[in-house]
Amino acid sequence: MPPLSAHMPQANFVEKQPINDEEQARLAGIRYDRGTDTRDATLANERATRFSRAQRLHLVIVAFILLILGLDYCNSNPDLFSAITSFSFADLLPESSTSVTTWPWDKPACRPPSINLFAAHPPRPNLDPIVKASNDLDKFLSQSVSKNGVDSLAVAVVTPAGPIFLKGYGVLRANETSSEPGDSEDPENPDPPAPEVDGDTIYRLASISKMFTVLETLVLRERGVLNWDDPVDKYLPDFSPPSYGWAEYLDGTQSREAKPRITLRQLASHLSGIGRDLPQADYGEWPVDDPVAHMPDLNQTELDRTYETIIKATSKYPLITAPYNYPVYSNTGFELLGLANVAANLAAAKDASKEPQTHKELLKRDIFDPLKLKSSFFRLPASEELRAHIAVPQQDADWADKSLNDTSDAAGGQYSSLSDLAVVMRSFLSLNERDGVIPTRVVREWLSPMHVWGGEGAHQVGAPWEILTLGGATAYAKGGNLPGYHSEFAIVPELSVGFILLSTGYQVDTTRILSEIGKHFVSAFDKVHEAEVRKKFVGKWESGEDVAEVEMDKGILYLKKMVVRNVDVLLSVQRYLGDVAAVKSVGSENKEMRVNKRDGPYRVMLWPTGRQGEFRLAFGRPALNSQKDLGCFPYWVSIDPPVLSRGAPYDLVYWKSGVLQYPSAGVSFSRQR
16 A cells, blocks of 8 residues: 555755744754643743833823823813822722722733633624624635645644634645646546545544544543553563663762652643653764754654663663653653553453553553543544545645654654544544543643743643633643644633634644734633623612622623612622721720722622632722732632521522522522613
8 A cells, every 4th residue: 555645746845935943953863842832822921921011101101291290280270180189099090999909991900711602602603793703714724725835734723522623725735736627738537636634524633632642541541441640660660760860870880869750640731740752862962063064854753662671761861850850851761651651541441452552552441432432543544434534634645644653652643633632622622422432520620730940921831731811711722743744732711612723734733823813712701691691690680679780891700789678789798808997896886897898799700610600709808909910819818707697698599490599698689671
């Protein structure tokens, strides 16, 4: 059977276009994986934040200059001068602001968790904002694939109900000479049109394979086969990383420190301290004037890696840093995780001979088959139908045929299609346990950071997530790169939507494309979601003389007012918390003590609990709420008071069948018509 790359034209591509960093790495034989880099989207957010602050500072400076210039006039007008000198910046703030540090154009110091109606009720694809987002994205992708260096793109936007956008662009087999009907030299026998890229087109996933490796670990954990914090040597007894550092290693001395304890969790989150690719290739003499010319073929080194060579290298070379110190992207760590998964499963089996013996066999049993994935595998299939759907890049076409080995598969060996990945994405987003291979509670656990880098706009790392911001929302992403193949898989939990991008080409900016997908669809989802939240919750609610008012501001739901049996509930609680002026007993006399500058109740954020329509009133801590540096701290430490009334806490409200319930007071409010 001929290889998929057999039709690659004989041409020199090196001088075709100016090369970027990724192309330079390719020419040098380096396995370039942009998934290890700090994302451009994160950097862009930091720049935007700095720019916004510069604007605010500029505004303050201009206001100050105008104030100085007007002093002469003010001195001749005593009433105006008196008004200006008694001016307070707090006078400019809305009633809801709790501090002069909270400007009206700022984001709130604390933004509550997402209400996320879409988890149970995904938006329809025919809604106007989503139709517009689809059309705008389609135009952008069509333009992107026409650019030099981009052979094909396959993109999906997925909700718990399935894909609402799924489309392919470009050329399926870019290494072949494509033609349109009529281009043939023989008019009577025109060449057929080039095969189209669609949802069934198969791509190499590269490092998105790591996401599946962690998913397998979680599947086995739920079956009781292993634990997240088991040491690696429990399943791979030969694994014995040294405790010495590089100075000791190069001096030939030994460390007296205990051997590092490295766990499966650390492997999954790049927190083990193990180097990126072990064993490393020997470069020879260093430094040299032309590093690229002397670079060994590191991709071939990856292909040649075995269990024995990895164990030998990890036992010999020092860790880059101590476990749990900070993430170090490690393909070797994921190779070990895949091997540990297989070993743990064999150890737990009654008859190991009947169990999967390799990573690819284990994933087929536990993930591919249960989810009915039709185009996911690690070795080129014999099926001509499947082979006909494999995307081949113009350059590096031989990578369509190259297979990693049983050791390296867990780090980057998987193939899959857009349609298959949409099924996987839906299984993560769906609340229906039957749609996935792990429970929804485990998905929630999985979608969380394991390490937060310091600094403003801090980048976060999960297992194996590269956590970034898309369209203002937090996304749990995994990218992958092999020569000619580039991919992204990103989940936005707060809106229950996911984005998938698969591509071929030598110059595909997947970060920019993913950012564009997020820009269009996160904005559209936000608009639809806010409209649905307003429809369900916002308004005036009544029960006889009792009343409650709910409003929405900048995407946050607030309880503005609640009066029950002539008692102002918000005022009562805020007096109890010491946030509103109140009469207190001092000695034998009753004296009015102003414990705060507030003269009345203020609106309270409604914090969703994750159950549909259920909220807690987020009163926070009066002395801390206004301190922006504390963020949500005053609120999450204060939820759930230590007292009940009628069997319910006083900070609980929920909607049931369209009726607002306040159970601690025994009141049900209906919306005012």
